[in-house]
Amino acid sequence: MSQERQPAGVSLIDVTRRFGDVEAVKNVSFDIEAGEFVSLLGPSGCGKTTTLRMIAGFEYPDEGDITLDGKSIVATPPYRRDTSMVFQDYALFPHRSVAQNLAFGLRMRKIPKDEIRAKIETMLELVELPGLGDRKPDQLSGGQQQRVALGRALIVDPAVLLLDEPLGALDLQLRKQMQLELKRIHREIGITFIYVTHDQEEAITMSDRIAVMNQGSVEQIGPATEIYARPETAFVAEFIGDANVLLATVVAVGEKPTVTFAADTLTMEVARPARTFSERDVVSAVVRPENVSIGPDADSFDNVYDMEVSEVIFAGSYVRIHGLIGGSPLWLTTTVSDASRSNQVGSRVRVGWDAGDVVLVEWKS
Amino acid sequence: MLVFFLIPVLILTVYSFWSVENFQVQRDFSFDNYTAIFTKPLLYKAFLLSLRVAFFSSFGAVLLAFPFAYFIAKKVVKYQSLALLAVIVPFWTSFILRAYAWRILLGPNGVINQGLEAAGLIEEPIGALLYSPTATGIGLLYVYLPLAILPIYSVLERLPDSLTEAAADLGASPFQVFREVVLPLSMPGVLVAGVFTFVFGIGEYVIPALLGGGKQLLYAEAIVLRINAQQDWPAAAAMAIVLMVLTFGMVALLGRRVRKMELF
Numbered sequence: 001m002s003q004e005r006q007p008a009g010v011s012l013i014d015v016t017r018r019f020g021d022v023e024a025v026k027n028v029s030f031d032i033e034a035g036e037f038v039s040l041l042g043p044s045g046c047g048k049t050t051t052l053r054m055i056a057g058f059e060y061p062d063e064g065d066i067t068l069d070g071k072s073i074v075a076t077p078p079y080r081r082d083t084s085m086v087f088q089d090y091a092l093f094p095h096r097s098v099a100q101n102l103a104f105g106l107r108m109r110k111i112p113k114d115e116i117r118a119k120i121e122t123m124l125e126l127v128e129l130p131g132l133g134d135r136k137p138d139q140l141s142g143g144q145q146q147r148v149a150l151g152r153a154l155i156v157d158p159a160v161l162l163l164d165e166p167l168g169a170l171d172l173q174l175r176k177q178m179q180l181e182l183k184r185i186h187r188e189i190g191i192t193f194i195y196v197t198h199d200q201e202e203a204i205t206m207s208d209r210i211a212v213m214n215q216g217s218v219e220q221i222g223p224a225t226e227i228y229a230r231p232e233t234a235f236v237a238e239f240i241g242d243a244n245v246l247l248a249t250v251v252a253v254g255e256k257p258t259v260t261f262a263a264d265t266l267t268m269e270v271a272r273p274a275r276t277f278s279e280r281d282v283v284s285a286v287v288r289p290e291n292v293s294i295g296p297d298a299d300s301f302d303n304v305y306d307m308e309v310s311e312v313i314f315a316g317s318y319v320r321i322h323g324l325i326g327g328s329p330l331w332l333t334t335t336v337s338d339a340s341r342s343n344q345v346g347s348r349v350r351v352g353w354d355a356g357d358v359v360l361v362e363w364k365s
Numbered sequence: 366m367l368v369f370f371l372i373p374v375l376i377l378t379v380y381s382f383w384s385v386e387n388f389q390v391q392r393d394f395s396f397d398n399y400t401a402i403f404t405k406p407l408l409y410k411a412f413l414l415s416l417r418v419a420f421f422s423s424f425g426a427v428l429l430a431f432p433f434a435y436f437i438a439k440k441v442v443k444y445q446s447l448a449l450l451a452v453i454v455p456f457w458t459s460f461i462l463r464a465y466a467w468r469i470l471l472g473p474n475g476v477i478n479q480g481l482e483a484a485g486l487i488e489e490p491i492g493a494l495l496y497s498p499t500a501t502g503i504g505l506l507y508v509y510l511p512l513a514i515l516p517i518y519s520v521l522e523r524l525p526d527s528l529t530e531a532a533a534d535l536g537a538s539p540f541q542v543f544r545e546v547v548l549p550l551s552m553p554g555v556l557v558a559g560v561f562t563f564v565f566g567i568g569e570y571v572i573p574a575l576l577g578g579g580k581q582l583l584y585a586e587a588i589v590l591r592i593n594a595q596q597d598w599p600a601a602a603a604m605a606i607v608l609m610v611l612t613f614g615m616v617a618l619l620g621r622r623v624r625k626m627e628l629f
Contacts, residue, residue, distance in 0.1 A: 091527035105535035
């Protein structure tokens with residue numbers, strides 16, 4: 001007999017992991033709520049997989065603590081942890097059938113045979129593989145193997161499901177479909193999901209919150225909309241969505257904060273930054289391409305400049321326009337109809353954006 | 366291949382049906398040489414003894430080799446090539462030389478006896494160290510260990526860590542991980558190691574002669590006896606062919622079995 005597990009929260013407290021001289025994970029702290037879907041997002045080598053593996057128990061933290069449901073788990077071996085992992089290569093047992101793969105965790109827990117059989121049937125339904133229990137893993141497509149791996153991890157009723165780039169090996173079409181399916185399964189069973197990915201779109205599509213990691217540290221954690229609108233570092237701004245990151249100098253703080261930027265020392269009004277800067281601070285001013293208006297309408301915005309168009313790229317549903325303002329490169333996106341009105345390469349156009357659309361973050365070269 | 370293998374084997378086969386009278390080869394045709402192997406007590410006892418020696422030495426070598434192979438494949442990843450080199454280095458020295466080296470180690474005035482004497486653990490050298498089944502056993506294990514390590518190492522090395530991690534993640538204790546995942550998936554290598562060492566062991570001649578003292582007649586020794594002492598080449602040929610058919614049969618069976626198990 002097994003009872004439905006309550007979802008559990010996961011906390012990392014000042015976790016550091018070194019491999020030789022390299023700090024793969026540096027002083028990472030975050031709290032994940034019970035039942036939440038959180039993605040660890042970052043480029044390869046940022047420490048996201050190591051972080052996940054420490055939660056699973058395959059790596060140990062050199063410093064810091066990891067708690068599950070408030071209790072420290074760093075001394076608990078993986079086979080006694082209430083977490084389940086979906087591996088990047090699926091790690092299906094090649095010598096066992098789909099049903100035997102699903103049964104593995106239940107057998108280790110000494111669950112009676114008839115109960116195992118019933119659970120396998122239910123799980124095959126949940127991951128939409130009914131009737132394939134007798135197949136061997138190498139007789140399945142990549143997508144089907146992925147579902148078996150998911151089912152095998154879920155069947156033991158873990159409190160937390162850990163997913164290590166589980167969709168990385170699938171083609172785009174299948175990946176999109178599986179993203180929706182993972183969301184559905186998360187909604188249906190309600191346990192905590194921690195999802196490692198380097199694909200920002202995947203993270204944005206699925207997660208309640210995203211932890212953006214870079215060089216072993218968590219740079220920002222929050223809902224996708226918040227991270228997108230208010231990036232706290234230049235890295236986050238560029239990693240999530242597209243961004244113009246302009247080198248700028250603070251010239252006025254207070255009611256109307258102002259910075260200067262570009263070779264021609266253009267001035268730009270900004271809304272009050274999330275963190276405080278002082279005058280003469282060197283900062284990165286982040287402007288999203290879709291927040292830049294072009295053409296006569298641009299004059300109504302807080303910051304208005306002349307731009308020399310250097311490139312017009314048709315990208316399907318939108319057009320990308322690259323140019324120079326005051327000697328500094330800038331790009332923006334606009335609708336096809338707006339673009340066709342004005343802009344040929346070499347022409348000068350008006351561009352503008354609101355103070356509220358500028359985010360100031362610390363300069364990082 | 367044709368000249369150096371097939372033709373000699375054919376000649377051997379023809380020989381095996383002939384007979385010998387007064388040290389003269391008679392070119393007749395009979396199965397007597399073959400029936401003798403399984404009816405003459407001297408011969409079938411030697412055959413059975415060889416089977417036993419081969420079985421135990423291959424079983425022992427595989428048993429010992431597994432932890433070695435596992436250690437090299439999974440634990441000393443950084444020094445893997447060095448560890449493998451250490452396994453292979455003995456092959457660069459003559460087999461006979463290495464067998465003699467063990468005589469020096471095990472003999473009455475050998476390193477082991479003198480060491481134990483110097484340590485005051487024994488007063489008289491242990492004579493039974495050399496020229497005993499124990500000595501043969503040690504020698505055989507020593508010679509077969511690298512042969513058994515290599516195939517087991519090669520399957521373990523290809524075994525993805527994610528499989529053992531997945532098993533542990535699903536609640537398998539280290540012992541269960543071994544029983545449920547590592548062992549079944551390394552069976553092809555274990556079988557190859559077992560059959561290889563068995564096939565070598567059944568024709569074993571040098572080690573039992575040098576270290577065992579030749580107190581009991583082994584099959585290969587019996588063949589030599591036929592040739593040297595009795596000049597009975599046809600009988601020796603028949604015995605050799607029986608041995609060859611047996612080993613080829615095992616290798617062929619092994620090949621089929623392992624192909625079926627190719628899992629990754």
